[in-house]
Amino acid sequence: MDDTLYGTRTAKGEWTPHRRASYGPLFDRQFNLGRLLRWFLHGYLLPWNALYAGAAVILYAFTTPSTATTRTFAVGWIAYLLARNLAIVLAWYGLFHWWLYRRKAQDARFKYNARWPRESKRFTFGSQTRENVFWTLASGVPIWTAYEIVTLWLFANGHVHMLQWSRHPVWIVLIMLLIPLWREVHFYWVHRLIHTPFLYKKVHALHHRNTNPGPWSGLSMHPIEHIAYYSAAAIHWIIPAHPIHALYELVHLTMSPVPGHSGFEKIELGEDAAIDTGCLNHYLHHKYFEVNYADGAIPFDRWFGSFHDGSPEAHAAMKKRLAARNVPAAD
Numbered sequence: 001m002d003d004t005l006y007g008t009r010t011a012k013g014e015w016t017p018h019r020r021a022s023y024g025p026l027f028d029r030q031f032n033l034g035r036l037l038r039w040f041l042h043g044y045l046l047p048w049n050a051l052y053a054g055a056a057v058i059l060y061a062f063t064t065p066s067t068a069t070t071r072t073f074a075v076g077w078i079a080y081l082l083a084r085n086l087a088i089v090l091a092w093y094g095l096f097h098w099w100l101y102r103r104k105a106q107d108a109r110f111k112y113n114a115r116w117p118r119e120s121k122r123f124t125f126g127s128q129t130r131e132n133v134f135w136t137l138a139s140g141v142p143i144w145t146a147y148e149i150v151t152l153w154l155f156a157n158g159h160v161h162m163l164q165w166s167r168h169p170v171w172i173v174l175i176m177l178l179i180p181l182w183r184e185v186h187f188y189w190v191h192r193l194i195h196t197p198f199l200y201k202k203v204h205a206l207h208h209r210n211t212n213p214g215p216w217s218g219l220s221m222h223p224i225e226h227i228a229y230y231s232a233a234a235i236h237w238i239i240p241a242h243p244i245h246a247l248y249e250l251v252h253l254t255m256s257p258v259p260g261h262s263g264f265e266k267i268e269l270g271e272d273a274a275i276d277t278g279c280l281n282h283y284l285h286h287k288y289f290e291v292n293y294a295d296g297a298i299p300f301d302r303w304f305g306s307f308h309d310g311s312p313e314a315h316a317a318m319k320k321r322l323a324a325r326n327v328p329a330a331d
């Protein structure tokens, strides 16, 4: 595909789409049912959230140990879940990295930053990708698995009120639909918290080493950030739900950072078909740090004055905001 039809690349190699980063119409002042329904289907559900929900249903149905097994902690099922989760991460993260960054299937078309991840002493093990893989596998996967183990144990022992499909089908579907929104709320506030100076320096700076992120950057976090990030799933320890909800939450937390950090506006699927990654908001966060703490449908950044939609006007506003606080801004 011809990416010059969709955006422009500067002499420095930065590709900016003609479209602006946005939040979708959920909180638009002017209510437009048609626009809302179109966005709900193609934007909120399709393609990504429906894919994650489908993956969660399959994982729950075919790969999750029974409640009889998870009622007591035992090495066997815990090791199995760890291995299963490791395999999922290797397959999902590896697929994007291999296709876009190793095979370079679409070269730098639709890539925001024309540079490729670097070998540099700045990174642990001398490369951005190796550092990213390390934190994802050594910290991200075990912490995801720990949350899953506790969740399954709580459900199996009746410590959480479990909704039954036969009696609460509407609630079960409704909660499934609300999970991505809950994730946004949780992500925004955790993210604001870890941008406070002390936590930023000690914890979140590791994730922000990725100024030019790639798929493996998504879950490249300090263990404390992983614990905070995955704690979104702990809501299902309190609110009556079904294990499928917790699994969807965890799968979403694990899989969504991949397109979100892919570094590409679109992934080409053929001569004239492509899938939107929806990662412009978060790409700008990695580039400028002090903008776009949220991502998705709820316009937190617009409400709290930190939104950058990619336009020169938003950039000037950001610089003015930072200058007022004596913080230097990137160009």
Ligand SMILES: [Zn+2]
Binding pocket: 207, 218, 261, 282, 286
């Ligand atoms: Zn990020």
Ligand SMILES: [Zn+2]
Binding pocket: 191, 195, 204, 208, 285
């Ligand atoms: Zn951040």
